[in-house]
Amino acid sequence: MTPAGTRKVAAYLGALAGLSLTLAACSSGTDPAAYPEDDIEVIVPFSAGGPTDTVTRMIAEPMSEDLGVQLVVQNIDGAGGTVGAGQAATADPDGYTVLMHHIGMSTAPALYDDLAYDPIADFKPVGLVTEVPMTIIASSDFEPETFEEFVTYVQENADTVTMAHAGEGSASNLCGLLLTDALGVEVTAVPYDGTGPAMAELVGGQVDFMCDQTTNTTGQITAGEVKAYAATTPERIEALPDLPTTTEAGQPDIQVSVWHGLYVPAETPDEVVTQLTDSLQAALTDQGVIDQMANLGTAPVSEEQATPEAHATLLEEQTATWADIIGASQGG
Ligand code: MLT
Numbered sequence: 341m342t343p344a345g346t347r348k349v350a351a352y353l354g355a356l357a358g359l360s361l362t363l364a365a366c367s368s369g370t371d372p373a374a375y376p377e378d379d380i381e382v383i384v385p386f387s388a389g390g391p392t393d394t395v396t397r398m399i400a401e402p403m404s405e406d407l408g409v410q411l412v413v414q415n416i417d418g419a420g421g422t423v424g425a426g427q428a429a430t431a432d433p434d435g436y437t438v439l440m441h442h443i444g445m446s447t448a449p450a451l452y453d454d455l456a457y458d459p460i461a462d463f464k465p466v467g468l469v470t471e472v473p474m475t476i477i478a479s480s481d482f483e484p485e486t487f488e489e490f491v492t493y494v495q496e497n498a499d500t501v502t503m504a505h506a507g508e509g510s511a512s513n514l515c516g517l518l519l520t521d522a523l524g525v526e527v528t529a530v531p532y533d534g535t536g537p538a539m540a541e542l543v544g545g546q547v548d549f550m551c552d553q554t555t556n557t558t559g560q561i562t563a564g565e566v567k568a569y570a571a572t573t574p575e576r577i578e579a580l581p582d583l584p585t586t587t588e589a590g591q592p593d594i595q596v597s598v599w600h601g602l603y604v605p606a607e608t609p610d611e612v613v614t615q616l617t618d619s620l621q622a623a624l625t626d627q628g629v630i631d632q633m634a635n636l637g638t639a640p641v642s643e644e645q646a647t648p649e650a651h652a653t654l655l656e657e658q659t660a661t662w663a664d665i666i667g668a669s670q671g672g
Contacts, residue, residue, distance in 0.1 A: 372611035385424025387534025420507030446658035465651035515551030554637025
């Protein structure tokens with residue numbers, strides 16, 4: 341082919357690529373080249389003031405500054421996070437609706453027969469954000485003082501004690517199941533739309549105990565507003581150095597941390613996802629975010645983990661793992 345002919349083919353292919361890009365933009369209603377031009381809604385599928393809300397607001401500020409628009413947090417709670425995730429799944433794929441969710445994204449398919457969305461097919465992962473440790477805490481007037489006393493007390497009083505969680509498939513629910521399975525008991529579970537409101541009733545003594553993320557419990561533990569028995573991590577939490585781990589307390593099976601990630605609807609243009617991933621990665625190196633997370637017992641993930649590829653891999657692995665765990669616990 342003559343050089344002139346090659347140039348014509350290259351020009352034609354370039355035009356075709358541009359056309360497909362424009363068509364993609366038309367289908368999503370977004371011109372990736374101009375994105376973002378308006379505020380971005382970030383759906384948090386749990387109540388305001390809880391750990392998912394807290395982590396979201398930590399990164400929303402630097403991401404808003406980086407993108408030049410406001411990331412506006414919208415709490416759409418209920419059913420262990422599946423109501424909010426379901427609304428995000430059917431939002432316009434224009435980059436103006438983002439979902440923040442956690443390990444519950446991987447547990448929902450095994451727990452909800454009528455789940456309105458497919459966590460893998462209906463979303464594009466943007467990147468992981470943080471993996472938050474959990475703590476076993478109780479109301480300050482709950483009798484046991486140590487984790488060993490807690491185990492004995494709950495085993496002897498299973499029919500009267502109450503455990504808070506944020507709905508089936510929530511992190512607090514999963515940790516609660518690991519805890520009660522390890523203790524060999526069934527207790528009365530009290531569901532909330534998030535562990536923000538659950539914490540208020542725990543501090544008030546209306547519910548006895550729960551397993552919740554350090555991003556919601558560190559302040560209350562440090563202030564002595566609740567009793568803290570153990571951390572569900574292999575090593576002690578730097579922000580809570582006096583809190584023993586479940587392994588130290590002889591219960592190594594009670595181990596869980598809560599990974600969080602950002603998602604957009606599946607048809608969102610890749611160029612838009614890339615801009616959101618780049619902005620997320622910048623936010624995770626922001627010293628203010630690092631310090632806020634450290635004060636609440638957690639840390640940003642690495643740049644390699646804050647990518648769609650790493651996020652997709654973890655989501656697929658965790659969805660399969662929890663399907664096995666939940667299937668086995670249901671006698672499947
Ligand atoms: C919340 O933000 O309320 C929690 O993540 C709920 C949970 O998963 O336990």
